[in-house]
Amino acid sequence: SLPIADRVAIATEFSDRREIGNSFWEPGDEWIDARTGMHVDVMYRTPVWIEEQLNRVLVRHVASTGYSTCFWHNVLHSTPLFDRAGWYRALQAGATRPYPQALKRAIVAKNYPLLRQTLASYLVQIERALRRGDSVSIQHRVTALLASYFDILFAVNELPHPGEKGLLQFAVTRCTKTPPDMAMRINAVLEAPAQSASAAIVTNFKVLLDGLDRLLVNEDLLLSTAIEHPETEKQRPF
Numbered sequence: 001s002l003p004i005a006d007r008v009a010i011a012t013e014f015s016d017r018r019e020i021g022n023s024f025w026e027p028g029d030e031w032i033d034a035r036t037g038m039h040v041d042v043m044y045r046t047p048v049w050i051e052e053q054l055n056r057v058l059v060r061h062v063a064s065t066g067y068s069t070c071f072w073h074n075v076l077h078s079t080p081l082f083d084r085a086g087w088y089r090a091l092q093a094g095a096t097r098p099y100p101q102a103l104k105r106a107i108v109a110k111n112y113p114l115l116r117q118t119l120a121s122y123l124v125q126i127e128r129a130l131r132r133g134d135s136v137s138i139q140h141r142v143t144a145l146l147a148s149y150f151d152i153l154f155a156v157n158e159l160p161h162p163g164e165k166g167l168l169q170f171a172v173t174r175c176t177k178t179p180p181d182m183a184m185r186i187n188a189v190l191e192a193p194a195q196s197a198s199a200a201i202v203t204n205f206k207v208l209l210d211g212l213d214r215l216l217v218n219e220d221l222l223l224s225t226a227i228e229h230p231e232t233e234k235q236r237p238f
Contacts, residue, residue, distance in 0.1 A: 066147030073160035099158035179211025
């Protein structure tokens with residue numbers, strides 16, 4: 001990687017508002033370009049690291065809890081500005097391949113039970129948080145449920161995951177296979193006040209997930225006999 005002194009020199013050439021050596025997420029630097037006002041965000045990834053991220057999904061077919069294929073999407077849609085030996089072009093060429101069927105099934109297997117099948121599923125946790133009036137926890141679990149939901153949806157449509165920004169718009173415009181009224185249901189959940197609309201949040205999620213169930217059955221990714229929703233949180237003792 002570049003020495004810190006060189007990174008400081010690069011940023012200083014373009015900006016007097018800069019942060020060098022950030023490590024909150026990935027190693028990187030950020031600055032505001034003095035001429036354009038553009039926010040520049042530089043991340044440092046080693047070749048070995050990004051090769052492993054691709055190998056993980058494209059060769060070993062290992063799923064994550066949400067965002068399983070976002071680095072694959074990142075590689076496919078990046079533009080190399082400097083590639084002396086052609087390494088990045090070769091990386092992109094290797095990543096340009098059909099969506100692995102084993103990966104699709106692995107993503108469903110990893111994420112589907114967490115939606116509402118397990119004893120501590122996201123929907124169960126949302127119901128508990130609503131009963132406590134715990135708005136922070138509600139938001140946290142709603143976000144987690146949607147992360148797994150979109151991971152499954154993009155896998156069904158054989159699309160690498162675009163990352164955390166613009167998910168609903170991407171799904172609406174790029175996915176040819178979606179549950180009915182998906183966008184409406186998701187927006188209804190996100191727009192419902194946590195403290196006063198518990199029934200609306202849960203009802204919309206259940207309808208949303210019912211539609212996903214049917215889609216997965218139609219795509220032979222789920223047996224209809226495997227759809228078994230646990231008793232509601234109100235019926236389950238603590």
